Amino acid sequence: MDILLRKKVVDEQQQTQLTDYELQAESIRMGSAPDSELQLLGPKIKGVHARLKVSDDCFELIGEKNSLFIHNGEAVKRAAINVGDEIIIDQHQLVISEPPPGFDLAIIWQPAAVGGGLLANAYKTKLAQTELRTRPIAWMAFIVILLVAGLLPLVDYSVRSLQLEPSNKQPITRYVADSFWSSGPLHSAHNVAIGERCESCHEQAFVPVQDQACTHCHGGTTTHTTVDNQHAALFADQACQNCHKEHNEPQQLTNRNDALCQSCHANLTPVATGFSAKSHPEFRVSLLQPRVSKQLGSLSTEWQLNKIAIADMAHTQENSHLKFSHQVHLDATKVRDQLNDTQLQCSNCHSLSADREHFQPITMEQQCISCHELSFDPNQPKKQLPHGDIANIYPTLEAHFLALAFGDNSQTTFERRRLPAKIDAASDCTGDVVCAKQKATAENDRQFSQSGCVTCHYIEKIDGVDAQSRWQLLPVRLTSDWYPAAQFDHRSHLTQSGETENLLCGSCHEAQSSTTSTDILIPAMANCSQCHSDNKQGNKVPMQCVSCHQYHPKSLLNSTRRSVGNQVPTPITAFMAETAEPGARP
Numbered sequence: 001m002d003i004l005l006r007k008k009v010v011d012e013q014q015q016t017q018l019t020d021y022e023l024q025a026e027s028i029r030m031g032s033a034p035d036s037e038l039q040l041l042g043p044k045i046k047g048v049h050a051r052l053k054v055s056d057d058c059f060e061l062i063g064e065k066n067s068l069f070i071h072n073g074e075a076v077k078r079a080a081i082n083v084g085d086e087i088i089i090d091q092h093q094l095v096i097s098e099p100p101p102g103f104d105l106a107i108i109w110q111p112a113a114v115g116g117g118l119l120a121n122a123y124k125t126k127l128a129q130t131e132l133r134t135r136p137i138a139w140m141a142f143i144v145i146l147l148v149a150g151l152l153p154l155v156d157y158s159v160r161s162l163q164l165e166p167s168n169k170q171p172i173t174r175y176v177a178d179s180f181w182s183s184g185p186l187h188s189a190h191n192v193a194i195g196e197r198c199e200s201c202h203e204q205a206f207v208p209v210q211d212q213a214c215t216h217c218h219g220g221t222t223t224h225t226t227v228d229n230q231h232a233a234l235f236a237d238q239a240c241q242n243c244h245k246e247h248n249e250p251q252q253l254t255n256r257n258d259a260l261c262q263s264c265h266a267n268l269t270p271v272a273t274g275f276s277a278k279s280h281p282e283f284r285v286s287l288l289q290p291r292v293s294k295q296l297g298s299l300s301t302e303w304q305l306n307k308i309a310i311a312d313m314a315h316t317q318e319n320s321h322l323k324f325s326h327q328v329h330l331d332a333t334k335v336r337d338q339l340n341d342t343q344l345q346c347s348n349c350h351s352l353s354a355d356r357e358h359f360q361p362i363t364m365e366q367q368c369i370s371c372h373e374l375s376f377d378p379n380q381p382k383k384q385l386p387h388g389d390i391a392n393i394y395p396t397l398e399a400h401f402l403a404l405a406f407g408d409n410s411q412t413t414f415e416r417r418r419l420p421a422k423i424d425a426a427s428d429c430t431g432d433v434v435c436a437k438q439k440a441t442a443e444n445d446r447q448f449s450q451s452g453c454v455t456c457h458y459i460e461k462i463d464g465v466d467a468q469s470r471w472q473l474l475p476v477r478l479t480s481d482w483y484p485a486a487q488f489d490h491r492s493h494l495t496q497s498g499e500t501e502n503l504l505c506g507s508c509h510e511a512q513s514s515t516t517s518t519d520i521l522i523p524a525m526a527n528c529s530q531c532h533s534d535n536k537q538g539n540k541v542p543m544q545c546v547s548c549h550q551y552h553p554k555s556l557l558n559s560t561r562r563s564v565g566n567q568v569p570t571p572i573t574a575f576m577a578e579t580a581e582p583g584a585r586p
Contacts (some may be wrong), residue, residue, distance in 0.1 A: 001054055003028060004099060004106040005038065015538065022103075027053035030089065031064070042090035042112055049089055052081070059105055061087065081105075100495035149180040157205055184247040193217065201246075214240040222552050234264060243551070254546065258534075261545040274534035275543045282310045283525050288479040290319055297462055299472045310524045317518035321458045321474040326511035326521075330502065338370060346505045356491040358480060364388070376400075376443055376452070385447070393447065394468040398440040405429045405436040441467045448473075482522045486548045 003023040010016055029036045033047035040049065048064045059081040063069055070088035071079040081087075087094040091112030099106040186194065194200045201213045215221070225232045243255045258274070265272040270281035284307045291302045308316050329335050332343035349367045351360040364372075364387045374385040376397070383400055386392050429435035446452060448459045448471035458474040494504055506512055509521040533540040 001026070001104045002102065003052075004103045006097075006106065006108045008108055008110045018539070027051050038109070040089055040092045040111070042092065044090045045092075058082075098497065100497055102491065102495060153181050182247050184249045185251075187246060187251050187253050190246065208239075209241050209246075211240050214244075222554070224551055224553070231264070231268065254551075256544055256546050258545050261549075272545075275529075275532060276534055277525070277529065279534065280525065283483065284309050285313070285482045285520065285522050286479070286484050287316065287318060287482075287520070288320070288477055290321065290474070290477070292474060297465060299460055299462075299474065301475050303477055313520055313524075316520065318479065318520050320476055320478050320517055322476045322478070322517045323456050323458070324517040326514040326519075328515075330512055335371070343502070345501045346511070347501060352490055356489050357487055359490075361480070362478065372456070376447065385452075390453075390471070390473050391468070393453075394440065394444045397443050398437060401429065401436040401439045401443075402433070405432055444468075444471070484554055487550060488548065 001024070005021040005023055007019045007021065008016060009019075023037055025037055028038055029048050029051055030038045030040055031047050031049040032039065032041055032045045036048065046064065046067055049067045050061055050063050050069055052059065052061050054060070061069070061071070061079050061081050063077040066077055068075045068077060069079075070076075070086075072085055079085075079087075081096055083096050083098050085096045087096070093110040095108040095110075097106045097108055185191070200216075201209045203210065203213055223232075224235055224238075243260065244253045245255075246253065262273050271279075272281060273279045286305050287308045289304050289306055291304065293300050293302075329344055329349075335344055336342060337344055337348060349362060353360050360366075362368075369387075373381070374387055375381040375383055376385055377383055377400065380400075385396055429439060444467060448454055449461070453459065453473065457476070460472045460474065462470050462472055493508075494501070496504060502512070508523045508527055511521055514521060531541055532543045534543055
């Protein structure tokens with residue numbers, strides 16, 4: 001089950017600070033034990049005081065070993081949990097609230113004020129409390145540690161080194177003594193891949209882990225900068241283990257300290273030392289822009305990904321070669337959802353990808369065809385023009401009108417909703433090849449010049465060629481990643497209760513007032529600063545550098561100025577292209 005835990009703390013200035021946590025477990029343990037999913041400190045709280053679990057399709061809180069808790073003012077050992085219930089364990093208050101989308105339950109936790117004395121008295125930390133003498137125990141412990149954690153691991157390492165010889169075919173024997181040299185367990189991801197094979201990383205005894213041991217598995221990891229960057233020399237002596245520390249608890253391989261980033265970026269231009277108007281530079285979008293040229297009677301389009309400063313956005317347009325108005329499609333008086341006759345929502349067209357950051361590509365077949373049919377003859381609306389195959393549009397029309405001229409010309413007329421246009425029926429061309437071809441040519445010209453393909457696409461007419469080739473469509477490319485140097489979780493920003501989907505999306509993207517597809521609907525930093533800050537300020541969410549940026553950037557960053565024909569590599573295709581061996585299939 002997925003539970004949203006919202007910790008509510010009131011500081012000395014009587015300001016409320018909210019911190020959200022996501023708990024995922026079959027059951028939630030509540031108690032003073034450090035490994036409890038919800039640790040509650042108090043003199044009357046047991047190590048595992050109560051357990052929250054799903055029972056018979058409902059949530060139930062059960063006191064462990066007859067432990068009591070207050071449920072809606074009544075002391076009980078077991079209670080069914082519903083929205084609005086109040087639970088008190090010692091002085092900790094838990095209120096069950098309506099869960100946002102994506103969660104099974106939401107809990108607002110207001111912890112009890114824990115003084116230093118209460119926390120200290122919860123554990124015995126003085127040897128004198130055990131009535132044992134210090135010196136004899138210290139000498140005994142010293143000898144035992146020297147033997148168990150010194151001599152035995154050395155013997156273990158020597159024996160294992162012999163077993164690792166290529167000539168030795170016997171399986172490697174593991175000894176318990178080896179664990180005494182470890183400061184903590186492996187990260188769960190490394191434990192699955194490596195297990196107890198310490199030599200996978202520790203290639204030499206008493207030598208720090210080398211980068212080559214890391215890149216043996218993480219070969220596709222990018223460097224922090226490109227090799228031609230003017231600051232690349234700053235990272236020449238940086239090792240993986242400088243930032244990634246293993247055998248630590250709690251498990252955290254990534255150094256999230258802002259000081260790591262500020263040590264360099266505070267001295268670079270532009271300066272970045274935090275997340276505010278004074279400490280962070282304004283955003284720059286990565287805009288996909290076309291260069292169209294005519295070569296030998298045909299159009300050629302080359303796409304370039306360029307960085308554009310937000311300050312220049314007022315004079316910049318997105319040129320995707322698509323005609324589209326968000327304002328029209330979000331106007332409930334003009335366009336409605338055909339399934340439930342309601343106003344269109346953003347998710348009708350924009351489907352969030354599994355990474356929760358990007359959106360699935362918008363295609364005619366998935367998002368548009370339900371309203372914008374490609375029929376051209378109102379008497380035979382099931383006849384559709386091929387989409388994305390401009391070379392076969394005229395042959396399709398010619399075959400249709402020839403079939404009408406020489407085949408069964410019976411037609412059944414009925415009304416059918418069609419956008420963007422509805423045409424008149426074709427005149428009778430029975431037995432006349434020339435007439436049928438003329439109708440095909442006329443309909444082909446109408447599709448590209450009056451209503452049809454030209455409604456959504458930009459068309460260029462090439463003079464001096466036949467009817468089949470005279471119209472050329474400019475290819476459509478939509479910018480898929482406006483901020484490739486940043487990461488953003490759309491799902492977490494769509495969990496605000498009481499707000500409609502269109503209002504939530506519209507708080508960052510001003511689509512309701514956008515009348516053309518050339519509008520750039522990407523927010524600037526000022527929009528983010530309304531809710532986020534680099535420190536705790538009122539109800540703002542604190543941000544760290546790694547909240548948005550990766551030390552190892554996406555491979556696309558190294559390819560922003562590289563285009564291949566009409567294709568721009570995505571992060572995954574760029575990575576596969578750079579790491580694949582010759583002849584290897586991705």
